[in-house]
Amino acid sequence: MDEKRVAFITGGTSGIGKEVSLTLSREGFDIAINCINDPKNYQDVKKEVEANNVKCILVQGDVSVYQDTERMVKEVIDEYGRIDVLVNNAGITKDNLLMRMKKEDFNSVIDVNLIGTFNVTKNVVPYMIKQRYGRIISLASVVGVAGNAGQANYAASKAGIIGFTKSLAKELGSRNILVNAVAPGYIKTAMTDVLSDKIKDSIKEQIPLRTLGETKDVANLIKFLSSEDSSYITGQVIHVDGGMVM
Ligand SMILES: NC(=O)c1ccc[n+]([C@@H]2O[C@H](COP(=O)([O-])OP(=O)(O)OC[C@H]3O[C@@H](n4cnc5c(N)ncnc54)[C@H](O)[C@@H]3O)[C@@H](O)[C@H]2O)c1
Numbered sequence: 353m354d355e356k357r358v359a360f361i362t363g364g365t366s367g368i369g370k371e372v373s374l375t376l377s378r379e380g381f382d383i384a385i386n387c388i389n390d391p392k393n394y395q396d397v398k399k400e401v402e403a404n405n406v407k408c409i410l411v412q413g414d415v416s417v418y419q420d421t422e423r424m425v426k427e428v429i430d431e432y433g434r435i436d437v438l439v440n441n442a443g444i445t446k447d448n449l450l451m452r453m454k455k456e457d458f459n460s461v462i463d464v465n466l467i468g469t470f471n472v473t474k475n476v477v478p479y480m481i482k483q484r485y486g487r488i489i490s491l492a493s494v495v496g497v498a499g500n501a502g503q504a505n506y507a508a509s510k511a512g513i514i515g516f517t518k519s520l521a522k523e524l525g526s527r528n529i530l531v532n533a534v535a536p537g538y539i540k541t542a543m544t545d546v547l548s549d550k551i552k553d554s555i556k557e558q559i560p561l562r563t564l565g566e567t568k569d570v571a572n573l574i575k576f577l578s579s580e581d582s583s584y585i586t587g588q589v590i591h592v593d594g595g596m597v598m
Pocket of ligand 1: 362363364365366368369386387388413414415440441442443444464468491492493494535536538539540541542543544
């Protein structure tokens, strides 16, 4: 491709999203990072990305709010004129057993993880269709495939992302837009730091590779899915989980 490629990463200032932003910047992508809080707090992330000799902008907004996603996508297009890779990474958990789960906690997890993925994708796809090129990569989870006690809301949101991904792969394949989901197992980030050592040890027992994953394990797969090396792969859910769910 002659033009500079552009990647837009939601929730890209921490954890897996930050690692993806840095990894794709090392591949030469100009980067747009969505953050929910004030961009002033993330100037260090912007500088780290720019140190790889690419451009970086921060766009503030809540992915669960449709108008925010409309405005954010416009900001990215105004700056770069195109979006080649969309990484739907923003996500939250509000774990509890169903008996104790409040309706609001079910709804808010669906709102951010699933509706947020719809909102951003819906606004990006028209540009990808015009370009006749695009890669949409969404963060699912092995929990969306196998289920998990205490995570009915989260698992439903991630299973929804899988159905969304497969449907869009069928809708958009003829437009040269590839749509895939990445399903991490347990990766060391703020999301899993909250687990006690006892729970972490019992999780490791269920993982054939006997260790939690690193953010770079997920970012390396997303790098591959963003590259020309993956041009015959669409509609897939690829696990990065040390063999936890097969
Ligand atoms: N860490 C894991 O073990 C693991 C496993 C499977 C899937 N995932 C998925 O990977 C993704 C990244 O998770 P992480 O572990 O890096 O966690 P994280 O908490 O570090 O990152 C989540 C990011 O999403 C942002 N965010 C939350 N709500 C938002 C909203 N409404 N609008 C915009 N941004 C919002 C947060 O500010 C944060 O930057 C999530 O979708 C998560 O479900 C993580």
